[in-house]
Amino acid sequence: MPELRRDPVTGQSVVIAESRSQRPGAFEAVHDDLAVEDCPFCEGSEHLTPGEVAALRYDGTEVDAPGWQVRVVPNKYPATSLGGDASSHVDASSSAGSDWFVAEPAIGSHEVIIESPRHIRSVSELGVAELADAFRMYAGRLAHHRRSGRARYAMVFKNVGSGAGASMPHTHSQLITLPSVPAPVARELRGSLEFYANNGRCVYCELIDRERGDCARVVAESKWYVAICPFASRFPYEVWLLPRNHASSYETSTSCQSGAAASLTHRVLRGVERLLGRPDYNYVIHTAPFDTETLDHYHWRLELIPRLSKIAGFELGAGVYINPVAPETAARQLREVLEPE
Amino acid sequence: MPELRRDPVTGQSVVIAESRSQRPGAFEAVHDDLAVEDCPFCEGSEHLTPGEVAALRYDGTEVDAPGWQVRVVPNKYPATSLGGDASSHVDASSSAGSDWFVAEPAIGSHEVIIESPRHIRSVSELGVAELADAFRMYAGRLAHHRRSGRARYAMVFKNVGSGAGASMPHTHSQLITLPSVPAPVARELRGSLEFYANNGRCVYCELIDRERGDCARVVAESKWYVAICPFASRFPYEVWLLPRNHASSYETSTSCQSGAAASLTHRVLRGVERLLGRPDYNYVIHTAPFDTETLDHYHWRLELIPRLSKIAGFELGAGVYINPVAPETAARQLREVLEPE
Numbered sequence: 283m284p285e286l287r288r289d290p291v292t293g294q295s296v297v298i299a300e301s302r303s304q305r306p307g308a309f310e311a312v313h314d315d316l317a318v319e320d321c322p323f324c325e326g327s328e329h330l331t332p333g334e335v336a337a338l339r340y341d342g343t344e345v346d347a348p349g350w351q352v353r354v355v356p357n358k359y360p361a362t363s364l365g366g367d368a369s370s371h372v373d374a375s376s377s378a379g380s381d382w383f384v385a386e387p388a389i390g391s392h393e394v395i396i397e398s399p400r401h402i403r404s405v406s407e408l409g410v411a412e413l414a415d416a417f418r419m420y421a422g423r424l425a426h427h428r429r430s431g432r433a434r435y436a437m438v439f440k441n442v443g444s445g446a447g448a449s450m451p452h453t454h455s456q457l458i459t460l461p462s463v464p465a466p467v468a469r470e471l472r473g474s475l476e477f478y479a480n481n482g483r484c485v486y487c488e489l490i491d492r493e494r495g496d497c498a499r500v501v502a503e504s505k506w507y508v509a510i511c512p513f514a515s516r517f518p519y520e521v522w523l524l525p526r527n528h529a530s531s532y533e534t535s536t537s538c539q540s541g542a543a544a545s546l547t548h549r550v551l552r553g554v555e556r557l558l559g560r561p562d563y564n565y566v567i568h569t570a571p572f573d574t575e576t577l578d579h580y581h582w583r584l585e586l587i588p589r590l591s592k593i594a595g596f597e598l599g600a601g602v603y604i605n606p607v608a609p610e611t612a613a614r615q616l617r618e619v620l621e622p623e
Numbered sequence: 624m625p626e627l628r629r630d631p632v633t634g635q636s637v638v639i640a641e642s643r644s645q646r647p648g649a650f651e652a653v654h655d656d657l658a659v660e661d662c663p664f665c666e667g668s669e670h671l672t673p674g675e676v677a678a679l680r681y682d683g684t685e686v687d688a689p690g691w692q693v694r695v696v697p698n699k700y701p702a703t704s705l706g707g708d709a710s711s712h713v714d715a716s717s718s719a720g721s722d723w724f725v726a727e728p729a730i731g732s733h734e735v736i737i738e739s740p741r742h743i744r745s746v747s748e749l750g751v752a753e754l755a756d757a758f759r760m761y762a763g764r765l766a767h768h769r770r771s772g773r774a775r776y777a778m779v780f781k782n783v784g785s786g787a788g789a790s791m792p793h794t795h796s797q798l799i800t801l802p803s804v805p806a807p808v809a810r811e812l813r814g815s816l817e818f819y820a821n822n823g824r825c826v827y828c829e830l831i832d833r834e835r836g837d838c839a840r841v842v843a844e845s846k847w848y849v850a851i852c853p854f855a856s857r858f859p860y861e862v863w864l865l866p867r868n869h870a871s872s873y874e875t876s877t878s879c880q881s882g883a884a885a886s887l888t889h890r891v892l893r894g895v896e897r898l899l900g901r902p903d904y905n906y907v908i909h910t911a912p913f914d915t916e917t918l919d920h921y922h923w924r925l926e927l928i929p930r931l932s933k934i935a936g937f938e939l940g941a942g943v944y945i946n947p948v949a950p951e952t953a954a955r956q957l958r959e960v961l962e963p964e
Binding site: 287288289290291292293294295296297298299300301302303361382383435437439440441444445446447448456458460464465466467469470473474477485486489492512513514515516518564565566567568585587591592593594595596597598599600601602603604605606607608609611 | 629634636640641776797801806814826854905928935938939940942943944
């Protein structure tokens with residue numbers, strides 16, 4: 283059973299999941315050369331994954347058989363787990379009653395969302411309508427876990443390429459639920475609550491107004507969404523996609539809104555790949571914790587992070603990112619290569 | 624002039640340093656195959672770097688000429704800078720009086736500490752006495768910057784291999800000074816101050832006692848230092864080296880203490896490299912900010928981080944590290960491969 287540990291001084295949370303050291307490529311490069319016939323995420327290889335927990339399927343096809351467009355399966359090497367013996371794997375030195383070495387079972391779900399039956403690397407290779415289906419699935423799975431009442435927090439994230447932490451080359455995202463809100467997320471929530479208390483307004487709504495009023499860091503916008511390079515970009519060509527109208531939870535997006543979010547993400551991602559030569563990348567969806575009602579002070583967003591520069595000692599030690607490309611430069615270059623809507 | 628920016632919501636600091644996009648390998652793999660004759664850090668190529676600011680030299684040798692053992696030069700592509708026009712490069716959208724988009728000049732020093740005139744990759748290839756000289760130089764440079772009164776915070780860090788963010792293969796460390804204490808460091812200081820207020824004791828002194836009492840996570844110890852795999856290790860085989868006696872600032876170490884820290888670091892690093900096949904790695908020295916007197920509640924440490932697993936979307940998004948190797952496992956394996964003292 284994986285466990286969640288907290289550093290006794292900094293409060294930093296980590297998941298200790300020894301089962302993950304068994305996964306392919308745990309400590310080596312991604313299997314970029316994985317042949318299609320060996321890929322467990324390809325159509326026809328459904329028997330190579332744990333049984334699906336959700337799928338978008340053509341009428342008349344069967345569970346765990348071909349005929350799907352988006353397929354969700356439990357991660358074979360999970361970082362969080364719903365079952366098992368909660369007391370197993372507890373640190374040998376944590377004595378009862380001690381608040382020093384706090385380890386709890388990492389109770390939660392860890393799912394893989396396979397966005398295409400085809401052996402493609404990046405969701406930019408999908409059609410916009412296909413990516414829209416994937417984005418609707420993200421919302422559906424988040425809504426499912428919110429309803430289940432068993433988790434307090436969830437994040438959808440994507441790793442593409444070994445430099446971004448992927449261990450499988452076939453396009454997929456992941457969803458992890460946690461029993462508690464991680465400290466960095468809690469800090470962001472407190473920051474936005476404080477702004478709301480002082481200004482009566484969502485800090486991200488204010489941010490969007492300021493960025494749209496100036497345009498220096500705006501990459502693109504559509505009727506419902508805006509894409510910006512954030513003022514304090516940690517990474518070169520980092521892009522945030524935010525809904526223009528206030529919304530704290532991604533999973534409350536309508537089908538139409540999810541489709542529009544996918545459309546702008548697709549357009550921006552194609553621009554990023556054209557400009558930067560198909561880099562490794564991550565995207566993550568920040569959404570409100572499950573234990574809250576709709577929040578007036580928080581705003582969901584998707585962060586797209588091309589992995590051009592490595593995270594080095596200064597970033598790990600001081601927690602300060604060194605970014606060699608100003609977001610104003612990145613936004614201008616991205617605007618220049620963006621395809622017309 | 625590089626600038627220091629703060630995210631308006633999370634307070635996350637970043638350095639925007641566009642000059643660094645000009646450095647070799649800014650967005651590509653390290654020049655692992657860099658020929659010795661092209662290496663600016665090798666003895667005889669002193670003219671290829673900015674002029675040295677400090678060096679450990681044989682008697683009778685001249686500045687910026689051969690005959691050194693450890694050499695310190697300004698980083699050619701600095702993340703922080705002492706000179707220049709402080710108002711240049713200021714974000715176009717930051718209007719006067721706005722506390723929204725806070726950018727200040729990233730005033731500070733960025734030095735490269737070249738630990739050997741020989742073209743070696745890892746300080747494990749140095750003799751213990753040579754690494755001791757390097758560790759004394761780290762202390763000397765930190766003490767210099769503390770005395771200068773121009774910086775509030777400094778970190779010494781090392782990147783080895785492209786996966787750890789190195790752009791040059793010849794062994795070197797770096798030192799960056801900052802005009803303010805980064806938020807994650809300030810949080811750690813607050814956490815340790817709180818513990819001190821409640822318990823009348825340095826939290827790390829308490830940690831060392833608990834770890835030494837149990838031994839499950841102790842890798843090695845010497846008269847003055849102990850090496851442990853921390854309870855909430857973010858990375859597989861992460862090792863912390865801490866002084867057994869209370870000390871908040873690395874730079875107050877005596878020559879003898881620096882030498883002993885180098886000796887235990889050398890022993891642990893050789894064990895890590897034997898066990899893991901010479902992985903890329905970072906080490907960083909956490910030391911108290913310059914604007915404080917000696918602190919009773921804080922304790923310096925060196926963190927050694929082998930870079931086996933990639934930092935992926937969940938780590939970047941939720942700030943929670945997933946570690947597939949429990950620190951108890953890592954410490955046991957490291958103990959087994961450690962050379963005798």
